[in-house]
Amino acid sequence: MSTITKIGQAHDLSADEAKRGYPVHFRAVVTYYDPRNDGKHASLFLHDSTGSIFALFPANWHWTGATPHAGSLVDVVGVTAPGDYAALITQTQMEVIGESSQKLVAKPVSFTHLATGIEDAQYVEIEGVVHSITQSGHRITLNVAMADGMIGAVSVNDPNADYRDLVDSTVLIQGSIGTLFNDSRQMVGAHLMFPNLYSVKIEERSPSNPFSLPLRSIVSLSRYTPTGTLPHRVHVRGRVTLQWPGTMICIQDDTSGVCAKTIDRTRIELGEIADVTGFVLSGGYRPMLVDSVFRTLGGSESPEAQQVTPAEALQGHHDSVLIQIEGQLTGRDLTASQPTLLLSSHGEIFPVLLPKNQNNDSLSNIRIGSTLRIIGVCSVVLDAEEMVTGSGSAVTKSFHILTRSSKDVIVLKSASWWTPERTLLGFAGAVVIAGAVFVWVVVLRRRVRQQTKVIRESEERFRHMALHDGLTGLPTRHILQERLYLAPHKVRRFNTGIALLMLDLDDFKGVNDTYGHDAGDETLRVMARRIKESIRSTDLVARMGGDEFVVLLDDFVEPGHAEVVAEKIVSALSLPIPLGEHSVSLSVSVGVCEIFDHNLNVETLLKQVDMAMYEAKANGRNRFHVFNSEMAAATIARKRMKEDLSRALEEHELELYYQPLFSAQEPTLTGFEALLRWRSKSAGFVMPSEFIPLAEETGLIVAIGEWVIREACRQVGHLERQLGREFEISINLSPRQLLHDKLPQVIQEALEENCRRPSSLKMEITENILMTDSKLNQAAILRIRDLGVRIAIDDFGIGFSSLSYISRFPVDWIKIDKSFISDCANDPASLAVVRAIIAMAHSLGIHVTAEGVETSDQLSIVTNEDCDAIQGYYYSRPVPFSDLPRWIKSLAEPLENRCVEVAIPLSSLVQEH
Numbered sequence: 001m002s003t004i005t006k007i008g009q010a011h012d013l014s015a016d017e018a019k020r021g022y023p024v025h026f027r028a029v030v031t032y033y034d035p036r037n038d039g040k041h042a043s044l045f046l047h048d049s050t051g052s053i054f055a056l057f058p059a060n061w062h063w064t065g066a067t068p069h070a071g072s073l074v075d076v077v078g079v080t081a082p083g084d085y086a087a088l089i090t091q092t093q094m095e096v097i098g099e100s101s102q103k104l105v106a107k108p109v110s111f112t113h114l115a116t117g118i119e120d121a122q123y124v125e126i127e128g129v130v131h132s133i134t135q136s137g138h139r140i141t142l143n144v145a146m147a148d149g150m151i152g153a154v155s156v157n158d159p160n161a162d163y164r165d166l167v168d169s170t171v172l173i174q175g176s177i178g179t180l181f182n183d184s185r186q187m188v189g190a191h192l193m194f195p196n197l198y199s200v201k202i203e204e205r206s207p208s209n210p211f212s213l214p215l216r217s218i219v220s221l222s223r224y225t226p227t228g229t230l231p232h233r234v235h236v237r238g239r240v241t242l243q244w245p246g247t248m249i250c251i252q253d254d255t256s257g258v259c260a261k262t263i264d265r266t267r268i269e270l271g272e273i274a275d276v277t278g279f280v281l282s283g284g285y286r287p288m289l290v291d292s293v294f295r296t297l298g299g300s301e302s303p304e305a306q307q308v309t310p311a312e313a314l315q316g317h318h319d320s321v322l323i324q325i326e327g328q329l330t331g332r333d334l335t336a337s338q339p340t341l342l343l344s345s346h347g348e349i350f351p352v353l354l355p356k357n358q359n360n361d362s363l364s365n366i367r368i369g370s371t372l373r374i375i376g377v378c379s380v381v382l383d384a385e386e387m388v389t390g391s392g393s394a395v396t397k398s399f400h401i402l403t404r405s406s407k408d409v410i411v412l413k414s415a416s417w418w419t420p421e422r423t424l425l426g427f428a429g430a431v432v433i434a435g436a437v438f439v440w441v442v443v444l445r446r447r448v449r450q451q452t453k454v455i456r457e458s459e460e461r462f463r464h465m466a467l468h469d470g471l472t473g474l475p476t477r478h479i480l481q482e483r484l485y486l487a488p489h490k491v492r493r494f495n496t497g498i499a500l501l502m503l504d505l506d507d508f509k510g511v512n513d514t515y516g517h518d519a520g521d522e523t524l525r526v527m528a529r530r531i532k533e534s535i536r537s538t539d540l541v542a543r544m545g546g547d548e549f550v551v552l553l554d555d556f557v558e559p560g561h562a563e564v565v566a567e568k569i570v571s572a573l574s575l576p577i578p579l580g581e582h583s584v585s586l587s588v589s590v591g592v593c594e595i596f597d598h599n600l601n602v603e604t605l606l607k608q609v610d611m612a613m614y615e616a617k618a619n620g621r622n623r624f625h626v627f628n629s630e631m632a633a634a635t636i637a638r639k640r641m642k643e644d645l646s647r648a649l650e651e652h653e654l655e656l657y658y659q660p661l662f663s664a665q666e667p668t669l670t671g672f673e674a675l676l677r678w679r680s681k682s683a684g685f686v687m688p689s690e691f692i693p694l695a696e697e698t699g700l701i702v703a704i705g706e707w708v709i710r711e712a713c714r715q716v717g718h719l720e721r722q723l724g725r726e727f728e729i730s731i732n733l734s735p736r737q738l739l740h741d742k743l744p745q746v747i748q749e750a751l752e753e754n755c756r757r758p759s760s761l762k763m764e765i766t767e768n769i770l771m772t773d774s775k776l777n778q779a780a781i782l783r784i785r786d787l788g789v790r791i792a793i794d795d796f797g798i799g800f801s802s803l804s805y806i807s808r809f810p811v812d813w814i815k816i817d818k819s820f821i822s823d824c825a826n827d828p829a830s831l832a833v834v835r836a837i838i839a840m841a842h843s844l845g846i847h848v849t850a851e852g853v854e855t856s857d858q859l860s861i862v863t864n865e866d867c868d869a870i871q872g873y874y875y876s877r878p879v880p881f882s883d884l885p886r887w888i889k890s891l892a893e894p895l896e897n898r899c900v901e902v903a904i905p906l907s908s909l910v911q912e913h
């Protein structure tokens with residue numbers, strides 16, 4: 001997998017591509033650093049000339065040099081992973097290499113633009129008024145009102161900084177955008193991560209004492225129109241008509257009333273005069289204040305509660321004003337989080353809200369039907385729909401009363417069963433009763449229905465939005481989960497099975513990149529429709545996000561049924577999709593899992609079908625793959641091995657074996673190839689073919705490879721001093737290691753620390769390193785060769801080697817792959833290949849090693865063909881370092897007496913054969 005070196009390239013990967021874990025290596029500027037982020041991870045936003053990206057790494061990361069701050073230049077290695085919107089970097093390793101001289105340019109953005117999500121992780125500038133400041137854990141948040149919406153600007157709290165001055169100031173803030181998405185990839189919010197107060201520029205400073213702002217009459221708030229583009233705090237004064245400590249305070253002056261949201265819990269007497277400052281929030285009949293603070297000025301003259309009828313209250317003029325109103329108690333819920341009474345009067349039904357956490361026991365004894373007088377602040381609700389679709393002016397829909405305590409509920413007339421009306425009704429007869437009841441129920445219900453219709457509609461809308469994907473209309477993972485949890489019962493009851501199919505479109509990103517996002521959306525809609533058409537109406541298909549879908553078959557599934565469905569889906573989805581004047585063809589990879597056991601575990605089932613889907617991808621895509629138990633065992637074992645391997649270096653479980661290298665013509669020992677071994681505490685003696693690919697995948701190969709270079713130079717240097725002669729060392733290089741910027745420096749240090757001639761070191765790379773990403777790899781190889789180190793091409797002949805490009809490349813050695821050597825004695829074709837490689841290499845001035853020489857026949861063939869060096873079991877297997885001196889001494893003895901065989905652990909012999 002090729003390494004990505006530009007941030008923009010990594011940021012733009014689709015979720016599916018990012019999930020593959022592309023290796024990345026960037027040099028970038030830090031725009032934000034939070035050493036604690038979520039406790040387990042530290043986080044960084046990084047920026048280069050192509051864009052910005054978010055990187056996660058362990059919170060206990062040990063910085064070898066300086067710790068970073070905004071403006072640091074860092075060297076970062078990691079792998080890509082899907083983020084909520086754009087890709088991010090995990091398994092990050094990094095180092096600060098200095099200060100950036102680059103002046104960062106932040107793009108000014110509006111909230112509406114941020115709401116599209118496309119600026120995820122990018123470096124931007126916002127303008128707005130700071131409404132409030134909140135602290136949570138180690139972070140501080142400035143809640144900023146931009147011209148078109150509110151945004152939280154987040155930073156690591158600096159205990160020495162004073163943020164309070166910022167409230168009500170107009171500010172410009174530069175930082176990186178963290179966008180929040182739900183499972184359906186719908187944006188639910190965004191934060192601006194700013195590094196410190198230097199990123200906040202105050203354009204217009206607020207007065208430090210908010211109560212020094214000029215006083216306004218409360219009624220003027222209704223006429224409030226922001227003079228500039230952004231609204232600032234206002235200051236009003238009045239008598240307190242209601243206080244819900246920590247939530248709200250309402251005041252009233254001669255002109256009107258207003259309610260203000262506040263977190264201040266200071267208790268205040270009703271009727272006291274209070275100063276309140278806050279930000280105007282319009283949208284109701286009258287505006288309210290938010291993020292408010294208040295102070296009391298004494299006094300205790302309670303404002304008069306105006307007597308109003310429900311019809312008058314509905315007109316709206318009494319909104320936020322203290323009123324008294326009468327009605328019959330028709331219902332109550334005193335145990336709800338918001339205790340409520342329901343009153344009716346003159347055909348109107350209105351709720352009365354009581355303060356939370358108060359003793360309302362006295363109210364539970366009031367009989368339904370009793371006539372009550374309520375004193376409280378009137379809150380009028382507008383009909384938003386009517387305002388939009390109708391006249392455009394404020395249309396009131398309902399009202400409710402906010403009371404200060406249960407004392408605001410006065411029983412005027414208690415209802416009794418034997419009221420004159422009811423007695424009369426009793427005499428009037430069953431038909432009249434039925435009629436009256438019917439009318440009463442109809443009228444009451446109609447009113448209640450009207451009151452609750454809007455609530456129910458918005459609940460329905462939210463529920464539908466939460467449970468259905470906005471693009472395809474398919475259910476989301478929540479519905480799938482509900483159905484999955486019911487599945488075991490169904491299996492038990494009907495004695496059938498269930499099947500799960502996980503679908504991932506192959507190369508979907510290509511459609512987005514080539515034809516644009518509208519075409520991508522259309523493709524997803526078509527695919528969703530085709531999947532639905534391929535299954536029964538009782539089966540379920542859910543969109544999991546991106547281009548991933550899951551199908552649940554839980555209706556009388558019989559063995560093999562899921563495979564038939566998967567086959568059908570694979571062929572339905574491979575049909576061309578018309579996109580305007582174009583037509584595209586895509587394929588899909590499907591994982592399949594069938595279960596006929598009611599003890600099935602839903603989590604396990606999801607993991608298994610995911611594994612099967614990845615297997616389908618790995619086996620060439622455009623196909624389905626059925627889960628089997630070996631896959632699970634292999635995946636678990638790999639995961640465990642990865643975890644163990646991440647500790648292998650620090651737990652000293654790695655060691656080097658050395659396989660001798662001989663010159664061919666007069667066989668003399670010239671040096672060794674260093675070969676890595678892992679003596680794992682849990683897995684035993686592990687061969688490199690098993691763990692090097694994992695080290696590559698996880699990025700651990702960079703650290704492990706560095707250790708190999710340093711350790712091989714140290715150990716062979718030690719041997720040389722002991723024996724008084726010089727050896728050459730061959731070391732294998734992995735592709736990922738090659739692209740790490742520090743590699744030449746590591747090699748140079750290892751050479752210098754051990755006083756080694758550069759030409760005595762040979763770095764072995766495989767052919768396909770040269771073929772993939774050739775420009776980057778070639779540059780890296782040239783940098784190593786510039787040190788004077790030799791380059792060898794390993795396993796030559798099995799890849800894509802082209803003689804013409806070898807001639808253009810600075811290669812010193814070629815190692816003919818052992819498969820040709822093992823066959824050359826019996827297979828004329830292999831012998832011909834060996835001859836051709838040697839002739840071609842020599843004509844280009846390149847030396848040749850025959851590797852894997854095991855027999856005397858093979859030895860004489862390669863020697864006769866003029867090979868330069870020999871490596872193979874014929875001379876020796878790889879030898880542990882501690883046995884090398886003994887092995888070298890035994891060279892004088894006949895081959896069969898050499899001590900090497902005893903030097904190798906039995907386990908490694910078994911694995912090497």
Ligand SMILES: Nc1nc2c(ncn2[C@@H]2O[C@H](COP(=O)(O)O[C@H]3[C@@H](O)[C@H](n4cnc5c(=O)[nH]c(N)nc54)O[C@@H]3COP(=O)(O)O)[C@@H](O)[C@H]2O)c(=O)[nH]1
Nearest residue numbers: 675676687688689708732733734794852853854871872873
């Ligand atoms: N990036 C790194 N890769 C490494 C490192 N150490 C090893 N490796 C790579 O792992 C592969 C397997 O290595 P290993 O199991 O050690 O096998 C080596 C020899 O034991 C084997 N060999 C040598 N002679 C013979 C023989 O006569 N017969 C026979 N059947 N096998 C023989 O060949 C392997 C050496 O191969 P090569 O490197 O291609 O010269 C292997 O691909 C290693 O590259 C490491 O530190 N880093």
